[in-house]
Amino acid sequence: MNPRIIYMLLVLLLIALSGNSVSATQVREGYISLNVNNKNSMYERLTLLPKQHNAVITYTYPLHQQDLAFVSGLPDGEYQPVLQAKDGSTQSLPPFTVKHYPLWQAGGLFILGLAVFVALLVTLFNYQRSED
Amino acid sequence: MQAVQIDSTSALLILCAFGVAWLAWGWYLGRKNKTLDDFALAGRNVGFALATATAMATWITSNTTLVAPQLTLQFGVWGMLGYSMAALGLLLFAPLAERIRKLMPHGFTSGDFILARYGRAAWAVFIIISLCYALGWLVSLSMAGGLLLSALSDLSYLTGMTAILLICVGYTLMGGLRAVIATDFVQSIVIIIGVVVIAVVCINTVSFETLHTELSARQPELLNLLFPAAIMFFFNNVFFGIGEIFHSNVWWSRAFAFAPGIGRRSYFTAGLLWLPIPIVTGFVALAAVTLGVVPPSPDMVGPMVAAKLLGDIGAVFVFIVVFSALASSMDSLLAATSDLLTQDVFRKLLRPDSDDMSLLKASKVIIVLLGLATWLISLPKLATLGALLNFTGAFVASTIWPIVYGIFDRRLTGKWAALAMTLGTVSGLCGYFLVGFYVAAIVSCSVSLLVCRVGLARATTLFDWQQLQEAPRVLK
Amino acid sequence: MYLSELALTLIVVLALGITVCVPLYLLLQLCLDLKGKRLW
Numbered sequence: 001m002n003p004r005i006i007y008m009l010l011v012l013l014l015i016a017l018s019g020n021s022v023s024a025t026q027v028r029e030g031y032i033s034l035n036v037n038n039k040n041s042m043y044e045r046l047t048l049l050p051k052q053h054n055a056v057i058t059y060t061y062p063l064h065q066q067d068l069a070f071v072s073g074l075p076d077g078e079y080q081p082v083l084q085a086k087d088g089s090t091q092s093l094p095p096f097t098v099k100h101y102p103l104w105q106a107g108g109l110f111i112l113g114l115a116v117f118v119a120l121l122v123t124l125f126n127y128q129r130s131e132d
Numbered sequence: 133m134q135a136v137q138i139d140s141t142s143a144l145l146i147l148c149a150f151g152v153a154w155l156a157w158g159w160y161l162g163r164k165n166k167t168l169d170d171f172a173l174a175g176r177n178v179g180f181a182l183a184t185a186t187a188m189a190t191w192i193t194s195n196t197t198l199v200a201p202q203l204t205l206q207f208g209v210w211g212m213l214g215y216s217m218a219a220l221g222l223l224l225f226a227p228l229a230e231r232i233r234k235l236m237p238h239g240f241t242s243g244d245f246i247l248a249r250y251g252r253a254a255w256a257v258f259i260i261i262s263l264c265y266a267l268g269w270l271v272s273l274s275m276a277g278g279l280l281l282s283a284l285s286d287l288s289y290l291t292g293m294t295a296i297l298l299i300c301v302g303y304t305l306m307g308g309l310r311a312v313i314a315t316d317f318v319q320s321i322v323i324i325i326g327v328v329v330i331a332v333v334c335i336n337t338v339s340f341e342t343l344h345t346e347l348s349a350r351q352p353e354l355l356n357l358l359f360p361a362a363i364m365f366f367f368n369n370v371f372f373g374i375g376e377i378f379h380s381n382v383w384w385s386r387a388f389a390f391a392p393g394i395g396r397r398s399y400f401t402a403g404l405l406w407l408p409i410p411i412v413t414g415f416v417a418l419a420a421v422t423l424g425v426v427p428p429s430p431d432m433v434g435p436m437v438a439a440k441l442l443g444d445i446g447a448v449f450v451f452i453v454v455f456s457a458l459a460s461s462m463d464s465l466l467a468a469t470s471d472l473l474t475q476d477v478f479r480k481l482l483r484p485d486s487d488d489m490s491l492l493k494a495s496k497v498i499i500v501l502l503g504l505a506t507w508l509i510s511l512p513k514l515a516t517l518g519a520l521l522n523f524t525g526a527f528v529a530s531t532i533w534p535i536v537y538g539i540f541d542r543r544l545t546g547k548w549a550a551l552a553m554t555l556g557t558v559s560g561l562c563g564y565f566l567v568g569f570y571v572a573a574i575v576s577c578s579v580s581l582l583v584c585r586v587g588l589a590r591a592t593t594l595f596d597w598q599q600l601q602e603a604p605r606v607l608k
Numbered sequence: 609m610y611l612s613e614l615a616l617t618l619i620v621v622l623a624l625g626i627t628v629c630v631p632l633y634l635l636l637q638l639c640l641d642l643k644g645k646r647l648w
Contacts, residue, residue: 029361029568030353031206033429046426059350061426068428072205073351100353106360113367113574116581120224120374120532127540128227179646181637188630209611213619310648317638321631331624340620344613355616357609391646405630408623415620 025096031072032096034081041065043083043091051078051095074098137439137447143285146451151299154459158303158311168488171308172240172471172495173389178313180398183390186313186464187402189320190382191222192409193269193461197327197454198276200410201417201434203365205427207570208354210362212414217366218373222403225377229387229395231539235600241468242384243476248603249538249595250546257553258534259476261527262379266469267509268524270502273462274510276431280454283435284447293510296455300462301503304470305496309389312463319460324409326453330438330446331412337441338419346422354418365570368525372573375528378535382468416441470498475604525573526564530556532577533584541588542595548587556580 036046046069048059061071063083081093138146165171178186196215203211236245242262247255274293281292303311338346344355353359377383387395417433420426423440427433438450474495479486486494534549560576641647 029206030359031430057349061350061421062424063426066426066428069426070205070428070430070433071351071426072430073208073347073354075353075356101360101364103358103360103363106363109364109571109574110367112578113370116574116578117367117370119581120536123536123540124224124227127536131231131540174648178648179641181634181641182648184637185634209616209619216623313648317634321634324627324631328624328627331620335620340613340617344616348610352610355610357611391648405626405633408626409630411619411623412627415623 025094027074027096027098028101030074030098030100031070032074032098033068033070034093036063036066036069036083036093038063038066038069038083043085045084046071047082047084048074049080049082051080076100137444138285138451140286142448143281143287143451146448147295147299150452150455151295151302154299154303154315155306157315158305158307160307161311161314162307165308165310168492168495170310171492172467172474173385174309174313176389177391178386178389178394179391180394182313182317183386183394183398184402184405185320186316187222187383187386187399188406189316189323189460190386190464191218191377191402191406191461192320192323192457193273196410196413197323197457198280198431198434200414201437202430203369204354204414204417205420205430205433207362207365208351208356208359208418210357210359210366212411212418214362214366214369215410215414216407217370218376218410219403219407220370221373221375221377222399222406224374225383225387226396226399226403228378228536228539229383229390229399230393232384232387233390233392233395235539235597236388236603237601238604239388239600240385240604241472241475242379242381243472243480244604245384245538245600246549247476247480248600250534250549252546254534254546254550254553255476257550258379258531259472261531261553261557262381262472263469265376265380265524265528266382266465266472267505270462270465270469270506271509273458273465274506275513277455277458278510278513279432280435280451280458283432284439284451289513290511294507296458296462297503297507297510300459300466301499304463304466305499309385309467312467313389315463316460319456322456323453323460326449326456327409327413330416330441330450330453333441333446334416334419334437338422343419343422347418350421361568361570364568364574368570368572368574371529371532371577372525375525375530375532375573375577379528379531380468381472382464385468385471466499466502469502470495473498473502479604523564523569523572525569526560526576527557529560529573529577530554530580533581537584537588542597543588543591543593544584545587545591545593545595548584548590552580552583552587555583 043063046061046063076098078097080095083091169176200215203215243259246258274297277296278289278293281287282289347355416437420433420437425436425440427436435450439447442449474491478494530553534552537544556576556579559579560572563575564572
């Protein structure tokens with residue numbers, strides 16, 4: 001593979017990765033570990049309420065005796081986690097925002113990976129053939 | 133944590149039964165070991181069945197039983213498929229394994245090759261990378277042992293971690309690579325039967341229809357084929373896996389140990405057989421929320437779902453499967469890393485004039501010291517398993533190109549190989565801290581390729597393959 | 609673009625099918641090696 005193409009892909013990657021200043025409660029992968037502090041099994045459910053206007057979908061998860069709860073697979077949006085106790089009382093946790101990477105950044109990295117991988121395959125194949 | 137399933141007496145009983153059985157077998161297999169070749173390389177004549185099983189079993193580690201479900205929970209379908217792509221490491225190593233044995237018929241370690249091919253500077257960088265990786269993997273395995281035990285039984289993290297280390301150090305010490313390879317065969321059968329049973333029960337309990345509906349409602353991104361972070365992760369995992377296998381002495385020592393003509397076929401077969409396993413182990417994580425399992429940390433999802441699916445007996449079952457998976461990697465890693473330390477640090481740096489017997493003795497002392505070091509580092513539970521392992525992604529991916537060019541191309545010199553590994557690692561670590569663990573390997577591998585290409589373009593001398601025939605030589 | 613139920617089913621069932629054959633294949637090869645006296 002031509003080194004110049006790899007160089008260009010690298011520059012593209014650097015541009016893609018720049019400007020990703022992420023605040024403390026911003027989640028870029030759609031997963032987060034929440035401090036539910038449920039060692040005494042007081043709460044039985046964790047609900048994520050999207051803070052967006054006219055949102056109809058809420059995400060609920062069962063809770064057991066545990067300090068942390070790991071939730072994943074969330075789409076973009078602002079979320080307000082709420083703990084629900086057996087007696088019906090609730091407690092709010094600090095809100096967080098999910099903002100996935102733009103698709104072109106992820107795609108750029110994927111293409112870089114594919115290019116380097118194909119280069120590896122071709123290299124190994126050629127050496128192998130010339131050895132035989 | 134959810135309800136505890138195995139009481140401490142039963143858990144200790146299982147541990148003791150395992151310990152005694154494997155130690156006895158290690159002793160039985162090791163009683164005929166006379167020379168260093170016997171102990172470190174199983175006599176350099178391992179056949180196809182054992183060769184394939186050991187390559188596969190070693191690659192089924194905490195990676196496949198704990199981290200594959202973890203990554204499926206984090207990255208969904210892409211995480212699962214991306215993990216199974218680690219099989220490419222085994223598949224692509226197949227041609228290398230064959231040529232390594234041909235180029236260096238007397239070689240012991242990957243360090244021997246790097247020193248003879250690239251000289252001291254590259255060798256030093258390579259040894260640092262190798263040891264960081266080996267220790268990182270060892271620690272993550274012993275931590276996984278501790279986590280598993282504390283999740284499935286009344287026993288503490290410390291007890292589990294200590295037990296798995298003691299058992300593995302014990303039988304590796306007694307039987308050498310022969311014991312490692314033979315236990316790997318049994319362990320691979322146990323692991324596969326176990327993961328198949330868990331997967332079948334999972335499909336029976338939660339149908340694909342329910343699974344899909346629940347995921348769409350509660351974790352929609354896990355099914356998204358355009359999930360950005362997961363797309364970034366995909367090739368990262370490919371290069372991580374390739375880097376792990378290409379550089380690590382675990383795989384090189386096997387290349388030296390397999391009988392002539394076996395290497396290529398067995399590594400290729402092992403890769404193909406390994407490919408579907410992370411999908412089988414990983415997909416159960418998709419059923420977690422449906423089953424009411426919300427793990428405290430992502431690395432616990434696999435055992436928790438399995439224990440939930442199979443109930444009390446299941447906990448014992450999961451315990452045995454994951455314990456086997458961890459042991460099958462840990463024994464290999466102990467053996468291979470002790471070879472590396474014996475040959476590359478003890479022999480090359482400290483005692484150049486040692487004979488076979490003193491090297492054999494040194495290699496046994498080093499196994500014990502390695503176990504002790506791992507135990508000390510594992511005492512505080514530092515990071516989640518995946519993050520700890522992926523930290524080393526930046527290191528190992530930088531070695532892929534220097535190794536490929538080193539084995540096949542006479543033009544690349546030691547200076548450029550050292551530079552490629554150093555710059556690759558540094559840039560990979562930058563990626564790790566600036567973006568996330570899922571880009572470290574890809575950045576590292578790309579930068580390393582770039583440096584190697586520049587090195588090849590500027591080459592003025594050609595390496596003489598004959599120099600490898602006499603290696604390993606001793607540093608003067 | 610989301611993965612359909614059918615695709616998910618196919619991927620998992622295929623992987624499971626291959627995995628089931630792995631121990632059988634390994635044991636068969638072990639028998640062949642034992643018979644041919646080339647275990648190690």
